[in-house]
Amino acid sequence: MTRLLIVVVVTALLAGLFWFGITASQGRAIGPTQLGRVMPDFSRPVFARYQAEFGETLSLPTGKPVVVSFWASWCGPCHAQAPTLEAAWRRYRDQVLFIGVNTQDRGNERQAEAFLNQSGITFPNVKDLDNRLGVDYGLFGVPETFFIRRDGTLQHRHAGPITTAQLSAQLEELLQ
Amino acid sequence: MTFELSLGHFGMASILLAFALTIYAMGSGIVGALKQDASLQTSARFAAFAVFLATTTALLVMLVALLTDDFSVKYVAETSSRASPTWIKVVTLWAALDGSLLLWAWMQTGYTALLALVALNSALRPWALVVMQGVQLFFLAVVAFVITPFQVLPIPPLDGPGPNPLLQNHWMMALHPILMYLGFVGLTVPFAYAMAALITRRPGTEWMQPVRLWTLAGWGFLALGKITGGWWSYEVLGWGGYWSWDPVENLSFVPWLTATAFLHSAQVQERRRMLKAWNILLVTLTFALTILSTFLIRSGVLSSVHAFAEGPVGPWFFGFFILVMLFSFGLLALRWEQVRDRSEFDSVVSREGTILAGNVLFLAMGFVVLLGTLFPLIVEAVSGQLVTIGAPFFDRVTVPIWLLIFVLMGIGPLLPWRRAEGQTLARNLAWMVGGALLAGVLAYTLGVRRTYPLLTVAIAAYNLVSLGLLIAGVVRPRVRQGLGNAAAVFTRYAYENRRRFGSMVVHFSVVVMALGVAGSSGYRLDQQLSMPIGERATFGQYELLVTGLFEERRPYKVSRGATVEVFRDDQFVTTLTPRINLFGNSPQPVSTPSVRYTFWSDLYLNLAGTVDPHDPAQQSVILRVVQSPLVAWIWIGAVILALGTGYALLPSPRREPMAARESVPT
Numbered sequence: 001m002t003r004l005l006i007v008v009v010v011t012a013l014l015a016g017l018f019w020f021g022i023t024a025s026q027g028r029a030i031g032p033t034q035l036g037r038v039m040p041d042f043s044r045p046v047f048a049r050y051q052a053e054f055g056e057t058l059s060l061p062t063g064k065p066v067v068v069s070f071w072a073s074w075c076g077p078c079h080a081q082a083p084t085l086e087a088a089w090r091r092y093r094d095q096v097l098f099i100g101v102n103t104q105d106r107g108n109e110r111q112a113e114a115f116l117n118q119s120g121i122t123f124p125n126v127k128d129l130d131n132r133l134g135v136d137y138g139l140f141g142v143p144e145t146f147f148i149r150r151d152g153t154l155q156h157r158h159a160g161p162i163t164t165a166q167l168s169a170q171l172e173e174l175l176q
Numbered sequence: 177m178t179f180e181l182s183l184g185h186f187g188m189a190s191i192l193l194a195f196a197l198t199i200y201a202m203g204s205g206i207v208g209a210l211k212q213d214a215s216l217q218t219s220a221r222f223a224a225f226a227v228f229l230a231t232t233t234a235l236l237v238m239l240v241a242l243l244t245d246d247f248s249v250k251y252v253a254e255t256s257s258r259a260s261p262t263w264i265k266v267v268t269l270w271a272a273l274d275g276s277l278l279l280w281a282w283m284q285t286g287y288t289a290l291l292a293l294v295a296l297n298s299a300l301r302p303w304a305l306v307v308m309q310g311v312q313l314f315f316l317a318v319v320a321f322v323i324t325p326f327q328v329l330p331i332p333p334l335d336g337p338g339p340n341p342l343l344q345n346h347w348m349m350a351l352h353p354i355l356m357y358l359g360f361v362g363l364t365v366p367f368a369y370a371m372a373a374l375i376t377r378r379p380g381t382e383w384m385q386p387v388r389l390w391t392l393a394g395w396g397f398l399a400l401g402k403i404t405g406g407w408w409s410y411e412v413l414g415w416g417g418y419w420s421w422d423p424v425e426n427l428s429f430v431p432w433l434t435a436t437a438f439l440h441s442a443q444v445q446e447r448r449r450m451l452k453a454w455n456i457l458l459v460t461l462t463f464a465l466t467i468l469s470t471f472l473i474r475s476g477v478l479s480s481v482h483a484f485a486e487g488p489v490g491p492w493f494f495g496f497f498i499l500v501m502l503f504s505f506g507l508l509a510l511r512w513e514q515v516r517d518r519s520e521f522d523s524v525v526s527r528e529g530t531i532l533a534g535n536v537l538f539l540a541m542g543f544v545v546l547l548g549t550l551f552p553l554i555v556e557a558v559s560g561q562l563v564t565i566g567a568p569f570f571d572r573v574t575v576p577i578w579l580l581i582f583v584l585m586g587i588g589p590l591l592p593w594r595r596a597e598g599q600t601l602a603r604n605l606a607w608m609v610g611g612a613l614l615a616g617v618l619a620y621t622l623g624v625r626r627t628y629p630l631l632t633v634a635i636a637a638y639n640l641v642s643l644g645l646l647i648a649g650v651v652r653p654r655v656r657q658g659l660g661n662a663a664a665v666f667t668r669y670a671y672e673n674r675r676r677f678g679s680m681v682v683h684f685s686v687v688v689m690a691l692g693v694a695g696s697s698g699y700r701l702d703q704q705l706s707m708p709i710g711e712r713a714t715f716g717q718y719e720l721l722v723t724g725l726f727e728e729r730r731p732y733k734v735s736r737g738a739t740v741e742v743f744r745d746d747q748f749v750t751t752l753t754p755r756i757n758l759f760g761n762s763p764q765p766v767s768t769p770s771v772r773y774t775f776w777s778d779l780y781l782n783l784a785g786t787v788d789p790h791d792p793a794q795q796s797v798i799l800r801v802v803q804s805p806l807v808a809w810i811w812i813g814a815v816i817l818a819l820g821t822g823y824a825l826l827p828s829p830r831r832e833p834m835a836a837r838e839s840v841p842t
Contacts, residue, residue, distance in 0.1 A: 003509035003510075003512055004506055004509040004510060006509070007501070007502065007505040007506050007508075007509050008502065008506070010501075010505075011498060011501040011502055011505070014498075014501070015494075015498050016557075017550070017553060017554065017557055018471070018472070018477060018494055018497070019494065020553075020556075020557045021472070021475070021477035021478070021553050021557075022475055022477055022490050022491060022494060072704070074703075074704055075704060075706075075798070077706070077798065104704075130566035130567060130568055131566075132566045132567075135420060135422070142704070142784065159765060159784075159786065160784075160786035160798075161786075
């Protein structure tokens with residue numbers, strides 16, 4: 001009887017866990033690349049320089065529309081598009097949160113800091129040291145920019161360097 | 177109102193027929209087994225064939241609907257498109273959740289029918305069939321009542337969106353899911369036998385022979401399914417890797433591990449009549465884990481790169497998983513006293529000792545991988561926080577366990593049952609450790625300095641020496657007896673002892689793949705280069721030159737790419753054409769790497785960022801360049817594994833009269 005009890009208890013524990021999983025995943029379920037789907041939540045350490053303003057970790061969802069921009073220190077186009085993002089951030093910062101994600105950069109911590117020094121970016125940047133977030137988002141390459149609506153669904157993804165016009169068009173749509 | 181009969185109606189009717197017949201087969205099977213009524217049992221077996229016919233009809237109907245662009249069938253409208261080439265339309269059959277579950281149900285009924293056909297008559301057979309039909313009833317119910325792929329749309333669309341671009345991008349998608357399902361579904365048969373053994377209270381060796389073969393088949397398919405999946409991700413996902421510890425990968429890896437453990441411990445039961453309960457536990461666990469992994473992925477509980485397989489079936493699989501857990505482990509708990517072992521091990525240093533130690537390691541690895549995969553969910557449930565467990569964790573915990581398993585793999589087959597003689601053991605070990613040291617020193621001087629790759633090389637050599645000793649141990653005494661020269665004796669041995677020789681081949685394939693993994697993960701070069709068109713850039717020993725951009729238009733896809741010439745020591749080596757594909761109306765670009773495969777090291781180019789040959793302003797492209805040593809040996813090892821597994825599955829040849837005369841002195 002004890003053995004049967006163990007089976008029942010273990011099954012009940014698993015059942016509880018998975019039932020929680022089913023209910024918690026509703027509306028959080030992701031297709032890594034599909035538009036209109038809810039993008040995965042995340043919580044990542046913030047680069048030290050932004051911690052005073054944005055805290056030690058940044059998590060999605062925030063309740064605001066979000067622009068998530070993946071970059072790496074060795075990526076030329078990321079350097080090139082940094083001013084575009086920074087300008088847009090300064091203009092929209094009250095309505096939209098920008099998050100830079102430093103990915104595929106393990107072992108290059110110093111170069112990543114140098115990237116931030118050079119570009120003078122003031123929106124928060126987080127570290128994706130194990131590239132997990134890149135995998136979760138089905139990252140296509142760097143730079144890549146994701147436009148996430150207030151409800152967490154993906155409005156648009158842009159692979160490659162983004163222009164001011166493309167950025168503003170997406171931001172206007174995010175705010176509608 | 178007129179009612180038009182469409183293909184969808186035929187499909188639906190076939191599935192409903194299969195469902196009803198399965199209920200009948202279960203009922204007559206149970207009554208037949210309880211009353212020991214042979215004609216009812218036979219009727220249940222025939223019903224299994226009829227069910228298979230019905231599901232085959234359903235599958236063919238779906239195939240015809242896909243090939244004829246019949247968009248009145250819901251699944252076709254949701255996943256296919258007119259412009260797709262024929263092979264993609266065929267593959268679309270399993271490119272989305274609904275179709276893949278239909279395929280699954282079909283295979284489930286196929287395995288049941290096969291079992292009904294080939295299983296020897298025994299007290300276990302009717303119950304094994306009943307359990308098979310119980311599982312198949314669930315899948316048929318899901319197809320018939322939950323996902324309804326055959327639903328007829330009143331106003332059919334003119335065209336559909338086409339399947340997920342990531343799946344259209346590689347022919348491997350024609351193979352990988354089929355192998356996975358053959359593996360998963362195949363592992364239902366051992367479970368059915370284990371349950372039959374518990375129901376009939378016959379946990380002895382009777383169920384071992386069929387179950388070992390069925391498990392070996394399912395295990396082999398699953399291994400190949402996983403490796404082809406790895407190759408798919410290598411060729412499609414664009415990061416030059418084949419394994420990322422994604423939940424999907426992990427969750428199908430765990431039942432494979434428990435099945436591996438069972439394949440080894442089954443021998444202990446056959447030889448020593450021990451580990452009966454343990455074996456039933458392993459088989460049950462394996463099946464429960466296949467259902468668990470299907471449930472977790474299909475329900476979207478764990479997010480993963482396979483998210484396209486999600487759908488509304490989560491709660492159903494949840495219920496089925498709970499049912500399987502309670503029924504199977506509950507039954508095992510009730511019967512435990514009747515199945516547990518009474519005998520004890522003679523010595524740890526014996527074949528059964530190493531097998532048991534290996535079992536512990538396989539299970540330990542399965543446990544940590546499962547725990548790592550579920551950990552984010554557990555943390556979220558307990559504290560509400562979101563965490564991720566990444567590849568570093570899994571690498572750190574599994575690599576040492578793998579190395580220990582390799583050590584056991586070398587020594588285990590050389591040990592006799594019951595108790596090893598110290599002297600022989602010491603001599604064998606001396607040879608093997610010698611081989612390991614030699615290979616280690618050689619690799620070290622050639623520049624392999626990292627701990628794990630170096631250890632892998634050494635243990636690989638140790639295993640090769642072990643295989644050599646095994647073969648020598650067979651061949652030498654027979655040559656001495658004058659049974660022919662070494663080659664003839666060996667060929668004969670391999671021919672007659674298929675199971676044993678097949679296992680040697682599989683062990684050899686594991687060594688080959690281990691070297692591939694060690695090389696490609698330990699010495700991989702990975703760089704992203706911004707390459708101006710017309711200028712050379714250096715990567716490792718190579719020089720790369722982007723000579724131009726191109727565009728190819730097909731009705732169903734547009735490819736844009738770069739032509740890259742590869743040089744080494746100023747010698748032209750090859751031209752690679754990494755590209756980006758856009759399928760149909762999908763906004764999702766799919767990058768397609770271009771790979772130069774060699775035995776020693778792969779060169780892998782993938783485009784990151786955009787490519788536009790019509791844009792005169794585009795002066796450069798961004799390339800992700802990966803050099804992956806020895807990775808080809810993983811795929812070669814997979815072929816060897818398939819051959820070894822297939823060979824071990826062949827029925828043993830009947831002893832020839834010649835051999836019998838020779839072995840009996842007159």
